[in-house]
Amino acid sequence: MTGWVELLWHGKRSREFTRESIDEHYGPLREVRRISLPFQRIELLGIHKETLTPIFPQEDWPQNYPKDWKNLLIWGDNLLAMSSLLQGIEVNGERINLRGKIKLIYIDPPFATGADFSFKVPMPESWQELMPKNEIVKNPSIMEILAYRDMWGGRTPEERIASYLNYMYDRLVLMKELLADYGSIYVHLDYRMVHYVKLMMDEIFGRENFRNEIIWHYRRWTAESKNYQAMHDVLLFYSKTDNSPINHVMIEPTPSQKAVIDRGYNVNVVHEGGSKVKQLLVYDKGKVENLIKSGKLNPKNYDRIIYVDRSETAAPDVWTDIQFLHSQSLERLNFPTQKPEKLLERIILASSNEGDIVADFFSGSGTLAAVAEKLGRRWVCCDMSKYAIHVTRKRLLDIANSKARGIRVEDESKRPKYGKPCRPFYLVTIANYLTDRMTNHSDAIQLALNLYGASPMKQPFRHLHGLREREKEVVHVGQANFPVTPAEIRETIAEFQETPFYRDGWTLVILGWDWAPDTFERARDYWEKQSVWLKLLHIPPVSRIEEVLKKHGIKASDAIHLEHAFDEEVRKHLRFVEPGYLKLDVHKDGLKVTITIKDFWVRLPHGYEDLEEEIRSRIESAAKDDEKRRYFLPLINYWAVDWNYDGVVFKHDFVSFDRKPGEGNVEVCAVHTYPEPGTYRVVVKVTDIFGGETSRELELTVGE
Numbered sequence: 153m154t155g156w157v158e159l160l161w162h163g164k165r166s167r168e169f170t171r172e173s174i175d176e177h178y179g180p181l182r183e184v185r186r187i188s189l190p191f192q193r194i195e196l197l198g199i200h201k202e203t204l205t206p207i208f209p210q211e212d213w214p215q216n217y218p219k220d221w222k223n224l225l226i227w228g229d230n231l232l233a234m235s236s237l238l239q240g241i242e243v244n245g246e247r248i249n250l251r252g253k254i255k256l257i258y259i260d261p262p263f264a265t266g267a268d269f270s271f272k273v274p275m276p277e278s279w280q281e282l283m284p285k286n287e288i289v290k291n292p293s294i295m296e297i298l299a300y301r302d303m304w305g306g307r308t309p310e311e312r313i314a315s316y317l318n319y320m321y322d323r324l325v326l327m328k329e330l331l332a333d334y335g336s337i338y339v340h341l342d343y344r345m346v347h348y349v350k351l352m353m354d355e356i357f358g359r360e361n362f363r364n365e366i367i368w369h370y371r372r373w374t375a376e377s378k379n380y381q382a383m384h385d386v387l388l389f390y391s392k393t394d395n396s397p398i399n400h401v402m403i404e405p406t407p408s409q410k411a412v413i414d415r416g417y418n419v420n421v422v423h424e425g426g427s428k429v430k431q432l433l434v435y436d437k438g439k440v441e442n443l444i445k446s447g448k449l450n451p452k453n454y455d456r457i458i459y460v461d462r463s464e465t466a467a468p469d470v471w472t473d474i475q476f477l478h479s480q481s482l483e484r485l486n487f488p489t490q491k492p493e494k495l496l497e498r499i500i501l502a503s504s505n506e507g508d509i510v511a512d513f514f515s516g517s518g519t520l521a522a523v524a525e526k527l528g529r530r531w532v533c534c535d536m537s538k539y540a541i542h543v544t545r546k547r548l549l550d551i552a553n554s555k556a557r558g559i560r561v562e563d564e565s566k567r568p569k570y571g572k573p574c575r576p577f578y579l580v581t582i583a584n585y586l587t588d589r590m591t592n593h594s595d596a597i598q599l600a601l602n603l604y605g606a607s608p609m610k611q612p613f614r615h616l617h618g619l620r621e622r623e624k625e626v627v628h629v630g631q632a633n634f635p636v637t638p639a640e641i642r643e644t645i646a647e648f649q650e651t652p653f654y655r656d657g658w659t660l661v662i663l664g665w666d667w668a669p670d671t672f673e674r675a676r677d678y679w680e681k682q683s684v685w686l687k688l689l690h691i692p693p694v695s696r697i698e699e700v701l702k703k704h705g706i707k708a709s710d711a712i713h714l715e716h717a718f719d720e721e722v723r724k725h726l727r728f729v730e731p732g733y734l735k736l737d738v739h740k741d742g743l744k745v746t747i748t749i750k751d752f753w754v755r756l757p758h759g760y761e762d763l764e765e766e767i768r769s770r771i772e773s774a775a776k777d778d779e780k781r782r783y784f785l786p787l788i789n790y791w792a793v794d795w796n797y798d799g800v801v802f803k804h805d806f807v808s809f810d811r812k813p814g815e816g817n818v819e820v821c822a823v824h825t826y827p828e829p830g831t832y833r834v835v836v837k838v839t840d841i842f843g844g845e846t847s848r849e850l851e852l853t854v855g856e
């Protein structure tokens with residue numbers, strides 16, 4: 153049997169074994185891969201546009217919060233992000249090396265339910281009459297599918313568990329290296345994986361550094377089950393060394409504790425020097441004196457009287473006072489696995505101090521970032537899902553409107569708003585998803601060519617893979633396990649320009665499974681300069697291809713060899729679509745510039761082709777701008793303008809976003825007055841409700 157998971161212990165098997173003999177038999181432990189990649193794209197947020205100084209006044213920052221620090225939100229695989237942070241990486245001229253610097257790591261890794269990569273995105277009300285359900289399911293991207301396979305690949309449950317443990321092992325080893333000597337880590341799991349991970353954590357962090365198994369018990373509605381209802385998660389709490397202290401955490405007493413406190417006293421027995429000592433614990437002196445006066449309590453019955461303040465109790469390792477986030481909760485951000493801020497508040501308060509660096513490498517909707525920000529901690533967060541990153545960015549930019557943390561309130565509904573802006577943070581990207589599980593590249597190319605209706609190139613080219621003669625198109629196919637990058641497009645264009653096809657005015661088509669950030673914009677700039685006819689098209693998602701092939705009785709393995717075998721009937725269900733577009737209107741009046749969004753569109757996920765066509769035709773036939781906007785504006789989740797782009801860091805000068813998804817209340821115009829005449833590079837960036845980005849770069853001359 154392959155892929156088994158077995159716990160070994162001395163005496164379990166008939167032959168003696170030692171650590172060395174195991175190494176000899178099974179080979180030494182696998183080295184953790186450490187690939188350090190540069191951060192590619194950089195955005196800087198939380199700063200004043202003119203002065204580039206923090207919006208949050210620095211005099212109000214905690215004392216030991218370094219004034220030049222910028223928090224980090226990283227989009228990419230955490231293995232790459234952590235390796236890079238350990239080896240040191242440059243961001244906008246600043247060198248960042250976090251080896252041994254992080255005080256607290258909290259992670260809430262996904263469990264193989266797939267729930268983290270598929271989302272239901274609520275749709276605009278103006279579309280309601282056109283759709284049966286007011287939501288669209290966003291399927292995972294190819295990078296997310298590959299990550300999911302890496303994490304949970306295998307034919308048998310055992311193989312899948314082993315794969316999950318390998319995935320976690322690599323990451324936990326790197327986390328340990330990032331932790332400071334007095335640092336702590338909390339790993340949030342549920343009943344399915346906790347026992348395996350506990351043993352692995354013992355191995356990596358040392359059993360002596362295991363501090364607590366925290367049970368977070370919550371109530372929620374669940375479907376009927378043959379078993380007891382699962383209503384708890386587990387947090388494994390380890391420290392890097394066995395003497396890292398935690399800050400005292402006091403919580404509200406439970407109702408039964410409260411009843412005892414209300415009575416005014418309690419009784420307990422402690423053992424001292426081999427004898428029992430009976431104690432009277434007095435919580436309310438007045439009440440106890442009355443009870444003594446009335447003869448209901450006799451102090452002589454006790455060996456000792458102790459006066460204690462019991463408005464709070466020390467937090468135990470079972471947490472029952474933190475509510476699960478229900479679908480209607482105000483804190484909800486339309487992120488399925490979002491955790492409550494109160495949970496993160498407790499952990500951050502216990503295991504870090506103001507100014508410390510705290511991190512979450514599976515950060516989802518950015519709960520740790522938001523709470524760390526409110527509690528004056530520095531933070532580093534990473535997620536590989538584009539959608540998660542844009543939910544987090546928006547959450548931080550809107551943090552003033554969320555609830556304050558770090559204060560106790562009698563009534564949660566009266567918790568005040570936080571009311572402050574976020575401190576500066578970088579959003580950086582590591583877009584390459586590297587995997588050993590290379591799908592056979594030539595098969596994937598052949599399949600994409602067949603689906604697109606192109607035939608393979610007869611001559612050996614490096615980047616040019618196929619031809620569609622009737623349409624006069626030369627085709628390049630991106631790799632299935634790697635997003636198409638601007639560099640790849642540049643090389644393809646260079647090769648294309650050497651061919652007679654270029655001279656005869658053919659079009660170069662790039663088919664991609666996924667795209668590195670900003671690819672469209674950078675490719676567009678480049679090809680315009682090179683005067684090449686270029687078309688970038690998305691290859692339909694694998695799930696869609698499989699579905700269509702199955703419907704037509706074609707096996708995917710055969711499809712690779714079926715050159716020209718796809719007739720129009722099959723292909724019309726497989727759309728190769730162009731990326732979204734953004735049309736802007738620019739109005740100049742002296743030094744003042746107004747940019748208006750005239751039209752915006754993103755590709756709807758597969759399965760919604762008819763809806764997309766219907767809505768597009770409504771937009772095109774609408775006579776008034778208002779009417780057009782009603783349909784396209786709700787697709788915009790967030791947009792921003794950098795009025796003076798330096799070519800490296802995108803600075804969020806103008807920002808507008810939809811507070812509630814699908815309501816379409818983003819602004820349509822951005823206005824700016826330049827301090828002096830000149831020619832400026834302006835970048836407009838739009839994030840759509842599916843987490844995709846479309847941007848435009850303009851060159852504006854003002855005040856001529």
Ligand SMILES: C[S@@+](CC[C@H](N)C(=O)[O-])C[C@H]1O[C@@H](n2cnc3c(N)ncnc32)[C@H](O)[C@@H]1O
Binds near residue numbers: 262263489
């Ligand atoms: C359970 S969610 C975290 C939810 C988060 N605690 C919150 O409050 O919103 C797990 C997250 O891990 C991310 N993820 C999974 N594998 C990853 C990887 N290799 N690198 C970075 N992020 C990853 C997923 O995209 C997902 O957003």
